[in-house]
Amino acid sequence: MKLNVNGELIDIEVDGATPLLWVLREQLGLTGTKYSCGIGLCGSCTVLVDGEAVRSCVAPVSSFTATQKITTIEGLSPDGNHPLQRAWDKLDVPQCGYCQPGMIMSAAALLGAKPEPTDADIDEGITNICRCGTFNRVREGIHLAARIEKEGKS
């Protein structure tokens, strides 16, 4: 089957029941997307599919087609310069960093839907678990990224 990952059409041979997460990690070597709970709860495996956040650990690869654009943390920006990455860098958001690719991809989906999210939007849109407890900087980072994006456009 074919997948469109980070702008490239890729041929893969894999059991269709395999979750997208494991295709990304083990077939394509894109290990930025993390395994943590395996039941779609914690959000560490979040990727974008046509701009929407998808928890890839519970999504069989057979449910995707080559017309859907899958974006992983590695493909979020060519040079690590996405407004979220810049905001995260400025605020030193990550601690251990394991949940952060999922956190950033969830935030990217949120900003895609709501370019200037309120705190309530963030509460509703970000349901990722972070055991280090980076939440307040995540919240600040999303607001900062929204400002960076806005200033970039003006």
Next chain:
Amino acid sequence: MRDKLNVSRREFLIGSAVLGAGFSLGLYLPMGARNAVAAEGGESPEVNAWVVIEPDDTVVIRIARSEMGQGTLTGLAQLVAEELECDWSRVTTEYPTPGQNLARDRIWRSFSTGGSQGIRGSHDYVRKGGAVAREMLIEAAAEEWDVPMEECTVAASVITHAPTGRTTTYGKVAAAAAELFPPEEVALKDPSEWKLIGRPVKRLDTADKLTGKQVFGADLKLPGMLNAAIRACPTFGGRLKGFEATKVKDKPGVRAVLRVGDDAVAVVADTWWQAKTALDALPVDWERGANAEVSSASISAMLDEGLAADEALVGNQKGDAKGALKGAARTVEATYAYPYQNHATMEPMNATALWTSERCEVWCPTQNGEAALQAAAEASGLEISKCDVHKIHLGGGFGRRGSFHDFVTQAVLIAKQLPGTPVKLLWTREEDMQHGHYHPITKCRLVGGLDEQGDLTSLHVRISGQSILAAVNPAWMTNGVDTFVFQGMLPDGDHEISYTVPDLLVDHAMRNPPVPPGFWRGVNINQNAIYLECFMDELAHAAGQDPLAFRRRLMSNHPKARAVLDAVAEKAGWGSPAAPGVYRGLAVCKAFASYVAACAEVSVDAGGRLKVHRIVAATDPGYAVNPQQIEAQVEGSFVFGLSALLYGGCTIKEGAVEQSNFHDYPSMLIKEMPKVEVIVMPSGGFWGGIGEPTIAVAAPAVLNAIFAATGRRIRELPLKHVDLRAAS
């Protein structure tokens, strides 16, 4: 002039303990430049064990402790760089391996990363490492110019000969400096001279964590590597009786189905998903053993018996508490309980091992590389000098990856059955949840005696429950007493009680259920601060006194603890009304040598729904190396402490943990996160820890605020089981 010696960095990297199968296979870890793993092939000589300077003036600082999010990599580098006087913008870090440490007579000393020890346990010798390197670099420049060292100054990696105005850089003289013998004595700067320590510099390890480049243990890939999934007997102490390998050995990708030690079975396959899928289908027969009947109820009964037992181990005794309580004008009594907790690091346990009859190498996230090496050597059947461990960044530690390397043992036992093939073992979340080394379970009965004025004059604290040391390290016990049990209630030291009570007894009825305990971020202050600080609140209310004033009267001998308490009270506005429907609670504690306090503001609506609005927290760590990272740790500690308060708790059924994933062992989400205001108030003169102390005060401050809001005293956790609607 001193004699010369020559240790090249190449020798460091491929020294006696390092030249192993891994390197001979040409393995390469895909790490970015700013990662603490020694990259192969560096040719620059080390100035000393702590410092390598490249010709382009890049400064590589070696870090022995492990980075797991707590920022120790940056903080320790700041300590070295402060004395080194190097250009901070050119600093990177790398980890020496435990094998290198062993081969060099433990030149980097402890690798252990726990107990909030990273900085407070090594500030002295790492600063000396930086100072010694600085002196050698200056000496090398002075020799080249043929001038006295004393005429040279240094700043930001540039050495200047003041009389002539000549300058050179560290990168230019590093090779010559490496050939000098180090000075025997160096003076460390007075804290008033610090330029980098105390500055909120940014972390050194952020960039790769934003792009997916950061390699965690679970992400490691080696040439020819196979993947393993494992299942151990869910009942603690149980054994593997047998398994039907034939049922799965023909499944896609499966290479082997293996017994692992006494109690586990693993499937090894081309990919981990194949291994896990086959393992799920594998019929396994367990011998559940002696603990098959153990339950939360049986453990609870065991602890209840300890609460009333005549005999107990004494942790803190002054005067005659039991006698004084009999004569008290009024006594107050309460019993609290704290459940088992799982560390639940976001990255499940994992390790990658490569075994041959000549050598064993392991790549893993570990909080203690030397303990990991010990585990690897024992499992490998090889001499320790033929083994090494390569540390990878941790996706969370919290104590799980420090004293216990069961995952390393398993990985080596698997790799040993597949000689020459690297195997990565990754646990499922379910395995991780059910085979932890859990925060120990205890209960606590407190009896306090008040005098006619309502002051606390006598106190008996009886702790009943599990000792970590008895299970993990009996050698650390003193005459059968686990002093860790009394953290936050000891007569002196890093975990000193914050109050003076004329007649005091704190004792421990040790009752050890067959559930493996471990060090869990905060260790025993998590429950002890709840016990003591919630009970102080109970006493204050019984005495009809303000909880702040009641505490302060007992704290005249504890001025630093009182200072942090005062700081949060003032900033939170204690004594003035909170917003309508919002109530406050306080807590204070000394833990890991730091003084910490918190004031929480909560509301509870008519339906019993709790909202924690704000927590003001103060920390006096003596010296504050990086204030912005202290802030991050304090905020993070509240997520850890409050997740346990709200949702945590592992229960036992048929000798096994009932919880299996985040659906039944939830963790706080962003929507529940309070605003946190952090006060960093270093008073100087001592070095306190940062990663753990404030975890102690979050839960009791919130519980005391819940009482203020509802009139309900909550003495058992987690809150998810408690009706929080206001008491009628």
